[in-house]
Amino acid sequence: MKRAMTWLSVFTMLGIAVALWLTRPAVVNPTRFASLHGNATRGEVVFWAGGCASCHKAESSDDDLALPGGRRFVTQFGNFIAPNISSDPTHGIGDWTVAEFASALLHGTSPEGRHYYPAFPYTSYARMNDQDVTDLWAFMQTLPALPVASRRHDLTFPFNVRATLGVWKFLFLNSDxxxxxxxxxxxxxxxxxxxxxxxxxxxxxxxxxxxxxxxxxxxxxxxxxxxxxxxxxxxxxxxxxxxxxxxxxxxxxxxxxxxxxxxxxxxxxxxxxxxxxxxxxxxxxxxxxx
Amino acid sequence: MNFSKHFALMVSALTLAGAMLAHAGGHDGNPAANARQAHMKLYAFNLDVIGAMAKGEVDYNAEIARSTANNLLALAMMHQDAYWAPGTSTVELGNETRALPSIWEDGSRFGDIGVQLIEAASQLAEAAGESQDAMRGAIRGVGGACSACHRNYRQR
Known part of the structure; x- marks a missing residue:
């Protein structure tokens, strides 16, 4: 009996490990974007169509080009707080590469290799074409750098466990x-x-x-x-x-x-x-x- | 007193009663909220005239466009303090109004947005008589001011 329990826990652990590995955060292959040239003028159109400012500008701000984040979104899973996506290299996305930016938009994966919550609508952006991603990146680098620290989301258990998002993406992320x-x-x-x-x-x-x-x-x-x-x-x-x-x-x-x-x-x-x-x-x- | 005199008296009495009833009916609810909603209806009516021309549903007419835009500007410039009286938000009036209490709270941008509307309406009043394109371009500013207020201060 004791032996059976040991085996059961070993298999359970293995199962979880395999599931985590299978649902690990996906990234784009950087070579895919290496040959593309970003055009900031076209990127501005992508920016307005994508509605980035609606969530990432400051609370009750009219400035759609200043994106320090901080707005709170109340949901049944807890409160999401939009992060800083200005060009600030420390607090924003200024030091990202275009491939990291693409991984965020197309796969919901951060440069640190973690899952983003789908409050960030990568479930839709996953359908973007590579040229638009590259153009948008070129435009967003022209936006002001705002040294404002991003705040943590305030979520309830189990939604505060990011690793579970791999399973969520497996079930619900579809770029068709x-x-x-x-x-x-x-x-x-x-x-x-x-x-x-x-x-x-x-x-x-x-x-x-x-x-x-x-x-x-x-x-x-x-x-x-x-x-x-x-x-x-x-x-x-x-x-x-x-x-x-x-x-x-x-x-x-x-x-x-x-x-x-x-x-x-x-x-x-x-x-x-x-x-x-x-x-x-x-x-x-x-x-x-x- | 002959019949026709009788009849006339009766008719005028009934008319008077009807008018008084209608008068009382008009005073149903909070007068400030009623006045605000009436003001909004006047905006909407004039925006409809302009919008129909902007969308091409009716032919553009510079004179009508200009005078309608002037109506909007006049409405925006009216002194409205009395009917945006404190104590007339959703908290006090419930379903009678969608005006959120944040209108009257510290840090409210309600007044600033009112100024924004006057500026946008001034630009529309200038552009409306020029051409259909100029008018259409200026409508977006007015819509932006309307939405800025509805975004923050009107109950969903």
């Missing part, structure tokens, strides 16, 4: 497109919605582990902070015309001439800087869903 896109415009719209804009991160409900519910993709979700509801974006939930959607993303005004509030006000502040063609591509893609 969710929906088909038949024309170049719909492809662009899909890229803006499913990859950069990461719309589904809020507009899709999550399961108990925080993974997106594929069956209810973009159909609206309860607000993670408890009060209110995030509306659905599929045509059965949103009957606005494509022009209405594009105008809303530009100005914040709904077809009833109410204006965006809540977190969506931040989204309009960044998506509103894209070209009219990009906003219309988003709108046409949303109208083509289902």
């Amino acid at each position: 497109w969710v929906r088909p896109a038949e024309t170049p415009e719909l492809e662009r719209g899909r890229y803006l919605v499913e990859a950069l804009g990461h719309c589904a991160e809020c507009h899709t409900p999550r399961n108990l582990l925080g993974g997106s519910l594929a069956s209810a993709w973009m159909k609206g979700a309860p607000h993670p902070a408890g009060k209110g509801r995030i509306p659905g974006l599929v045509p059965s939930a949103l009957d606005w015309s494509a022009e209405d959607i594009a105008y809303y993303l530009e100005t914040g005004f709904t077809p009833d001439f109410d204006s965006a509030g809540g977190e969506m006000a931040e989204v309009v502040a960044t998506i509103g800087r894209l070209s009219p063609e990009d906003r219309l591509a988003i709108a046409h893609y949303l109208k083509a869903l289902e």
Whole structure:
């Protein structure tokens, strides 16, 4: 009996070790990015489409180019606190390599080789193309360095154990497109919605582990902070015309001439800087869903 | 007193009663919250006129665009202190309002955003009569001011 227990614990330990090894944080191969040249001007478009500032600017700041982090996001798993992603070499991401930046966006892995929490929407950014990653990196290096220390997330057990995120990623991280896109415009719209804009991160409900519910993709979700509801974006939930959607993303005004509030006000502040063609591509893609 | 006189009296009495009832109805709820919501409706009506032209749903008309933008500027510049009275937030009025108490707390940027709206509305008033493109460009500033306030001070 004692012997059986010993073997059982050995196998359990081995099993955990194998699981941890199989779900260890993934990184990109640096040679993949070595030959790419970043263009900061194109990177600025990626930056606005990606909405980086919405989460990483300071609380109640209007400066979308100052990214010291510090904003708190209340969820059922605890509070996430956005880190400093300014170009500061100590507190921000100034001393990263482009490959480290790519590993963060595409695999949710930090330069220290740890898993990031999916509050950082790498589940969407995983669909980014390499050139956009490189261009975004070029642009973000031009942003001001802010010597502000990042704060630790304040999470409940077991969510505060980062190693469990490997299993989470195995279950929920998938860089395939969710929906088909038949024309170049719909492809662009899909890229803006499913990859950069990461719309589904809020507009899709999550399961108990925080993974997106594929069956209810973009159909609206309860607000993670408890009060209110995030509306659905599929045509059965949103009957606005494509022009209405594009105008809303530009100005914040709904077809009833109410204006965006809540977190969506931040989204309009960044998506509103894209070209009219990009906003219309988003709108046409949303109208083509289902 | 003949029949027609009788009838006329009755009609005027009923009209008066109806008017008084309507008057009382208009005073349902908190007057400050009602005034704020009425003010918002006037913004929305004028934004609808401008927005329809911006989206191309109706033809752009410089004169209508200019006068409508001037309405928005006039609304933004109205003195509203009385109807943003302290003690009229969601805490005191519940579902009658979506105005969060943080409007009246220390460090509130509510007043600054009001100034931001006046500036954006001034730019729209200048641009609206120029061209459809100039008008559309300036609407985003107004929308930004609206959202800045709704982002922080309106209940979701």
